[in-house]
Amino acid sequence: MDLKTLANEIEDVLDPASMDKVLMYYKDVQEEDEEFMQILFENLRNETVYWLQPWYQLSGCLTRRLDETDEKNEEKYRSDPICKEEDEKIKKNWRKLIKKYGLPDKLISFARWKNKERSKNPNSNEERVRRFVASYLARGLERTVQQVFKYIISHLIEPSKRHYTAEEEKIMEVCFTHQPHNAVIYLSAILGREPRGIYKRLHYLFKGCKETKRLKWTIPLATKLVKSIMMHTGLPLEELKYQTFDKSVWLKVQEDMNQNYIALSKFWYTYLHVQIFANYDVKLNKLKKKVYRVLRESHYQVWTDIRWKDVLKHFPDGFTHLFLYKICSTTFVKHPNYLKIPIEKIIEIGLKKAKMIRFNNRRLKTLKLGDDGNLERVSYHLTKKKE
Known part of the structure; x- marks a missing residue:
């Protein structure tokens, strides 16, 4: 049974029998995971790590981040997000593992299973087996075992940030109506979503809160935002460039603007910062083409795989990595599987769209702080012509 079938079987959300159906589904998921883990424990209980591990993979804990450093050891581990090549290596290691030990291909059960009823002693059979599997998956990677384990959980349990479907919200309503105290526990396992996201969605659905609507930004509104940031940071405009503001500052700005601080900070770093501090004529098409050239010359x-902060190093002062990401990603978001297709194909699609005539003359709408203390439009290409 899948989620759609489960939701279709629920006729009345208020009917207690609907919660019974959800609990049956939840127990089926648990039993499936428990059955797989039992096979895992039996097949691997006597296994130990027989390959040479770097020092950063010797930690005995799967969930605790590695805090120690080894300055004397030349072996360094990576801390950036895991890329496609590493992802393929993890999957290859998994295929080797299940083939060698005759295991079912249920990596998601390994990721979903939580040790709640068994011994949590690091030397217990269960924990040693889990650590062995995670270590096996980390073989050949410049990563800690905890990094690989966390990656498996986050990319299998919740593979993408997707909108909640009507079926999911129906099941959420059932759980919240009949089992409010345990709703998030059930929903996290059933829906394959992180508890934090579920709490937020439940808050929107059942606490009478509305989701933040997209704000239509105008120059007066942008001026108000800039003045609020300047007031709460105590910094003049020129010193706001590339500053990272504490959450406490954004919460004060939120009160001034009567808008969610996340949306405000996103607008500042993605758009307004560039419009104010990129003090030159910027043709968006030329900018996109340069981004594609940088990507083509990369690995x-x-x-x-793209590390936008590294891409930013190839561009002049005033830009932000979020701005570069935004102007390029809008070209591909509607393209199917754009996250997984080869980067060369992505570049070809981008260059093809960049050649379209209607995009040729688009420029960045640049701003400056006028003598009256308000933002105003400034066209650097016209200023250059006058000079």
Whole structure:
């Protein structure tokens, strides 16, 4: 049974029998995971790590981040997001593991299973087996075992940030109506979503809160935002460039603007910062083409491999990595599987769209702080012509 079938079987959300159906589904998921883990424990209980591990993979804990450093050891581990090449290596290691030990191909059960009823002693059979599997998956990677384990959980349990479907919200309503105290526990396992996201969605659905609507930004509104940031940071405009503001500052700005601080900070870093501090004529088409050239000369294989802060180093002062990401990603978001197709194909699509005539003359709408203390439009290409 899948989620759609489960939701279709629920006729009345208020009917207690609907919660019974959800609990049956939840127990089926648990039993499936428990059955797989039992096979895992039996097949691997006597296994130990027989390959040479770097020092950063010797930690005995799967969930605790590695805090120690080894300055004397030349072996360093990576801390950036796991890329496609590493993802393929993890999957290859998994295929080797299940073939060698005759295991079912249920990596998602390994990721979903939580040790709640068994011994949590690091030397217990269960924990040693889990650590062995995670270590096996980390073989050949410049990563800690905890990094690999966390990656498996986050990319299998919740593979993408997707909108909640009507079926999911129906099941959420059932759980919240009949089992409010345990709703998030059930929903996290059933829906394959992180508890934090579920709490937020439940808050929207059942606490009478509305989701933040997209704000239509105008120059007066942008001026108000800039003045609020300047007031709460105590910094003049020129010193706001590339500053990272504490959450406490954004919460004060939120009160001034009567808008969610996340939306405000996103607008500042993605758009307004560039419009104010990029003090030159910027043709968006030329900018996109330069981004594509940088990507073509890089080692990236797919879109998710791109490190936008590194890409930013190839561009002049005033830009932000979020701005570069935004102007390029809007070209591909509607393209199917754009996150997984080769980067070269992505570049070809981008260059093809960049050649379209209607995009040729688009420029960045640049701003400056006028003598009256308000933002105003400034066209650097016209200023250059006058000079």
